Amino acid sequence: MKQKTSEKVKQYLMFAGPGTILFFCVVVVPFVYGLYLTFTSWDGVSRAKPFVGFQNFADAFKDKVYWQAMGRTAIYSIFAVILINIVAFFLAYLVTSGVKGQNFFRAGFFVPNLIGGIVLGYVWQFVFNRAFVAIGKAITGGAATSLLASPSGAMFALILVSVWQYAGYMMLIYVAGFMSVSKDVQEAAEIDGCTHSQAMWNVTVPLMRSSFVQCLFLSITRCFVVYDVNLSLTKGEPFGSSVMAAMHVYNQAFTYKNYGLGQAEAVILFLVCAIVGVTQVMVGKKGEVAA
């Protein structure tokens, strides 16, 4: 049955028209327009958008503060991603080992994911500035300062909060990974003489490779563009020492009104993030094994 083009168009518009139009208006057009903006020195107010060629990219590469923020983001991401995945895997192992009340624990560890980063950051700010300081005073018997007051402390706090925030989410993916590996395989290994932990590390874990690839991808892409928690927990303080790349891009564009430069820096951030994420997936998929 051959359909006429007009019928095809009609059917497409009837079903997919709204979705396609919204997708183009909100994602595709701004993306292309954003690439155009990187070649202008727009200040956000005037109608004129003077064309400056690759000047913004040249400036972005010379922007010391930006590269400091990028370096900081890289350090933060490395620690956060590794810790998130270790904690999440460990939690998933515990809540699938048949312990009493494991569904309750599973639901409990997920709670931080229900609440937005802004609110979480403020809650933790209170915990760091008041509760931990009070505990510190009780232990040392003297004065104690908040972690958030020192640059390295603020970095540590950001990592801690991110691990706490995302571990429960990644745990769910690892739980699905554990469930997808049939118990028979592990039992067979144990009958063949493996100890429980040998069976776990040499049989179950390699079969869960796709869960690891996925969790790493999700945690890398999220950590690279961390913003909400950064804004509410440390606001970039003390002395701008905890400004992450996404916050720097925001400030560059909306606070200092360097829209073209900010956009160029955002594009660089995107490219770095995409390259790291995609490489990780490609390397990870290569060694995948099937049962």
Added chain:
Amino acid sequence: MTDNEKAGRNAKILHAVKWIVLLLLFFCFIFPFLMVVINVFKTKADIISNPLALVGEHGFTLKNFPEAMKKMKFWTVFGNSFIITVSATVLTILISSMTAFVIVRNNWKFCTIVFSLMIASMVIPFQVLMVPLVSVYGGIFNVLNHRLTLILMHVGFSVSMSCFMFHGAIKTNIPLELEEAATIDGCSRWQTWWRVVFPLLKPTIATVGIINAMAYWNDYLLPSLVLTKKNLYTIPIATQAFYGTYSTDIGLVMAALLLAMLPILILYVFLQRYIVEGVASGAVKG
């Protein structure tokens, strides 16, 4: 003691150790929330003098709530968040499932192009789009500061991911014969979609709905760029604004934070199973 008994005893000890470790971790996970809950019923002076005490020296107080509610305009803000989340979620489900239906069932070139664009767009972080978005819709069309603008933007951003999930569900779960039978019985494409296919997609609808509703409810950056008028604020923006103004009045801050968290926590108590399952299946597919 036989080996068997020994092994049994070891297993029991291991089980107990695991349980205690879980309990400790659980305590660590809820500790920040616990801090908010015990401090929200104290006066400012009590919180500052001892944030760890269960009850303050000046006793139990509910005073923080009405004041925080008034100052952050809780009901207005809650209403905004509610309207935006519900309408954007419903629209996302309808629009993206219909888009996916056409794309799965026809191998027209245009469909393939749109779908590939959607998949490619999923790696774009919001930071790359925020400047052009503000400049196009604020500078050229001047449509910021409307709830509808935010709703449509939310939908536009999540169409690709949701469409991808519906695409998978329709392709694997809905047999083509079913649609053919409906057509032979005299259904148009439109009727086939609404009466036969859409009702069969319930599990995916739940997953897509839950994931998107949570994202819309908690989103901060996009709403803060689109809605800058006070009477349009959503809960995350209002919390941020409130904190900026009253950060020294720690009792009020505690109340505001608890109020910001409460709606979704209450919902979680009732829909916990669905939310955990929905997020898990969405994460694994995504």
